[in-house]
Amino acid sequence: xxxxxxxxxxxxxxxxxxxxxxxxxxxxxxxxxxxxxxxxxxxxxxxxxxxxxxxxxxxxxxxxxxxxxxxxxxxxxxxxxxxxxxxxxxxxxxxxxxxxxxxxxxxxxxxxxxxxxxxxxxxxxxxxxxxxxxxxxxxxxxxxxxxxxxxxxxxxxxxxxxxxxxxxxxxxxxxxxxxxxxxxxxxxxxxxxxxxxxxxxxxxxxxxxxxxxxxxxxxxxxxxxxxxxxxxxxxxxxxxxxxxxxxxxxxxxxxxxxxxxxxxxxxxxxxxxxxxxxxxxxxxxxxxxxxxxxxxxxxxxxxxxxxxxxxxxxxxxxxxxxxxxxxxxxxxxxxxxxxxxxxxxxxxxxxxxxxxxxxxxxxxxxxxxxxxxxxxxxxxxxxxxxxxxxxxxxxxxxxxxxxxxxxxxxxxxxxxxxxxxxxxxxxxxxxxxxxxxxxxxxxxxxxxxxxxxxxxxx
Numbered sequence: 001x002x003x004x005x006x007x008x009x010x011x012x013x014x015x016x017x018x019x020x021x022x023x024x025x026x027x028x029x030x031x032x033x034x035x036x037x038x039x040x041x042x043x044x045x046x047x048x049x050x051x052x053x054x055x056x057x058x059x060x061x062x063x064x065x066x067x068x069x070x071x072x073x074x075x076x077x078x079x080x081x082x083x084x085x086x087x088x089x090x091x092x093x094x095x096x097x098x099x100x101x102x103x104x105x106x107x108x109x110x111x112x113x114x115x116x117x118x119x120x121x122x123x124x125x126x127x128x129x130x131x132x133x134x135x136x137x138x139x140x141x142x143x144x145x146x147x148x149x150x151x152x153x154x155x156x157x158x159x160x161x162x163x164x165x166x167x168x169x170x171x172x173x174x175x176x177x178x179x180x181x182x183x184x185x186x187x188x189x190x191x192x193x194x195x196x197x198x199x200x201x202x203x204x205x206x207x208x209x210x211x212x213x214x215x216x217x218x219x220x221x222x223x224x225x226x227x228x229x230x231x232x233x234x235x236x237x238x239x240x241x242x243x244x245x246x247x248x249x250x251x252x253x254x255x256x257x258x259x260x261x262x263x264x265x266x267x268x269x270x271x272x273x274x275x276x277x278x279x280x281x282x283x284x285x286x287x288x289x290x291x292x293x294x295x296x297x298x299x300x301x302x303x304x305x306x307x308x309x310x311x312x313x314x315x316x317x318x319x320x321x322x323x324x325x326x327x328x329x330x331x332x333x334x335x336x337x338x339x340x341x342x343x344x345x346x347x348x349x350x351x352x353x354x355x356x357x358x359x360x361x362x363x364x365x366x367x368x369x370x371x372x373x374x375x376x377x378x379x380x381x382x383x384x385x386x387x388x389x390x391x392x393x394x395x396x397x398x399x400x401x402x403x404x405x406x407x408x409x410x411x412x413x414x415x416x417x418x419x420x421x422x423x424x425x426x427x428x429x430x431x432x433x434x435x436x437x438x439x440x441x442x443x444x445x446x447x448x449x450x451x452x453x454x455x456x457x458x
Contacts, residue, residue, distance in 0.1 A: 007085075009042065017275070021277060028289040044063075070291075071273065077103070108184060120244060134164060145160070207285065241256075244321070254271055318349040405429050
């Protein structure tokens, strides 16, 4: 029998908002034959440096090793809980989610910094400091402006200052009270007033979403604050944005809150222990069962090898993003079917690129997925900075470049192009690995070639 723990930092009092969700996990686990027990992280005792590798007690009683641990402490996760999770992580226990991820996501600014570094759209944000430079806030963000504490959940610690005068009053009040709480200031996204979308991502896939709407005309749409949630079918661009955010933040299970923007969408927040009562009512999905089914089906799977570094632009061009690539995997149970689907998409992307090159300028759709992707690559706006990769990632990247170059080299011959055209295109394709090597940071080429030689001998 699969045995798991839930770490939860409150008594199991149904009056506490998160408790009914914890109890739902236990109900779902019982129906699935999973032994799932709730533990308060502060009642564990850890022995570090003892003779035994696994030395954990709870209320002075020795504890056996679980198969997995789900942490439901969210933004309220404290140092003791993080230390406990790190202890379990180092001893090979599967954590959903891990301590580094939980710590990062609990800090709203750190979350936004990570997303922004990866090129994902977020509201323009300023870290609050005293004394407040109101001119800077007005110039960079404008009014109204959103003020948030760095840590908070269920809409708490968030308010809107309508104008400069109101903001000056708030800043003066906080300064005179010597408030110690850190906070951030954010550009107010008018297009999303009183509404946003909560997207639930489990194991890198969108499983449900709801649009949250305020019933009072206020700017907060949280269901816990009286808003309503209605079922929502996220467009591919929104679903892909949520999946990318989960990947970047390394979240196995997360609720990604997305705002509507005049030019598309912006990520507002991410949650490591998302509430789901409103989402269940809106979508009809049994969230705990969905999560536990994913845990059970992936429990015995071998740990995935680190993903090869890849340009998100290429992933968007060929597959419609990472979620599109995963959809191909989901639809094809056998390797041959998967290989065929990959070949079709690679061939289609190649033909589309050649169409962009050969078609008259007036007939080229520069706003298409291929057109936008090629332009981004041509102008050097791809999001992967190869110089920042470590040795193993650089080696994997070179292998990927070589594989794609070989495929591109044989493609013209498969398509039946003339010998001269095929030879020219093949030569151009095989120049890409050379270009990669010539633009490599110092020392990378030798390491990469050495790795390839070793893999060839293996």
